[in-house]
Amino acid sequence: MSTLRDTAAVTGVGETRYTRGTEKSALRLTLEASLAAVTDAGLTPRDIDGIVAYASGAVVAEDLLTNFGSEDFRFSATAPMGGASAVAALQCAAMAVNTGVATHVLVPLGRDGYSGTRINRRVGQMRQFRVVSEFEAPVGANAPAQYYAPMARRHMELYGTTSEQFAEVALTMRRHAALNDNALMRTPITVADHHASRMIADPFRLLDCCLESDGGAAVVVSGTERAADMAQPPILLSGMGVGHPDSPSAITQRPDMTRLGLAKAAPRVFEMAGVTHDDIDVAEIYDCFTYTVICQLEDLGFCAKGEGGAFVEEGRIGLGGALPTNTHGGLLSQAHVAGLNHVVELVRQLRGDTGARQVDGADVGLVTGYGDLGDGSIAIMRRQ
């Protein structure tokens, strides 16, 4: 049986500066990041013959092709999984280059999440939120914080997970962001700061919630053979997969609301990559909320269900810990580019290019996405 394992590589990465406030459109931000990624790969925009555009964004592939002056474009797709889309797109891209459908596939993502339409209005326009928009919005559930908070509350009630453990995640992301000059939130915070931040949707306080920001990120995926002759050391895509939770269109109706789609994908992807949890040197875990990191650590299999809160204690997810997590500061403290910033960071970690926040001996790492009402995606990468 054929496998995608190590058949494709990330060959270019790029990001804009992240801001809160911009005059630039989402398309302009997407193009800036895309140009950076293509240049990083040693290519020009016309070398791109495939694009996996962001399904929940404003920019479509045609917008890029027009600006690239593309003449022989061959593959266009979207991976509609909300915040899990960016990592899911790596699987699409790997399939396209592995089969010869395309040679260099761009995964771009730009958004004016701070300056443009905010999340509470965006959600109501998304088809995947149709069911909750009809049945839950009229009773007062109008944004992800309110949809996800009951998952966190049930986890706390069942397993004794605490707000102090949520704070540990927030503080760790902030400490990492302080080492990243392209992170928006770099001022250190304490547990007291976390607890004093205003309640948004109990148990989520402001400092449990990710940022809204403006900016773009992009990566280029190429076949492994081609990658050997390109500008950067190739970072191999060793395992990729996606998973949907039970009852994917409504958290409310899910048999176990503490179990995400990631729980289904993770075992498959570890097997595809041929690595174990002990092999993972660095993890970039989608952190729309602090709780979401704790839940995913369980669903990834780093600890048993219910033990994620204890897992994040004692510096385990910080630089120097057993599983350095979100070394760029994550969505909580770097910026919100729907997790494509997590992909960029993992590639840079595996290249050894991250300076003060570099994980020593980072050879194998994983990145996850979490989206919509619990969709999950995961990729395991390694340096060649």
Place this chain on the structure above:
Amino acid sequence: MTQRDCEAPLPVPVPTAESRPYWDGLRAHRLVLQRCAACKRPRHYPRPMCADCFSLDHEWFEASEHGLVHSWTVCHHAFHRGFKSDTPYVLLTVDLADGVRMVAPLVEPDASQLSLGLEVILDYLDVSDDVTVPRFRIHD
């Protein structure tokens, strides 16, 4: 229940052909849910197909108004301005006696007495002449 007094419009449900009997039921202060016409498995939210036996035939039945707390959140920040004057409000996720769940606010604004499995009972709030939404109160 009296009509809601609010300065900002609330998000209103847009019933579909598949969901209209549910909303019509609430309007009449009855809990009317969907179930499979073939295997009788109740389901919520309304949809065309039974995920157990794949029958496309359904029927409606009057369901029990009793339920147990499955989880909750307390909304301190209104993400829709229509709910601003309600904050803080408690949103319950409830295991209904018929085996499906429902999200609705708790009449009482205080979450301190909540626990998993607490018994609640459905209540109805007429938010306009056309729309009634569910809510829960703690069962005495």
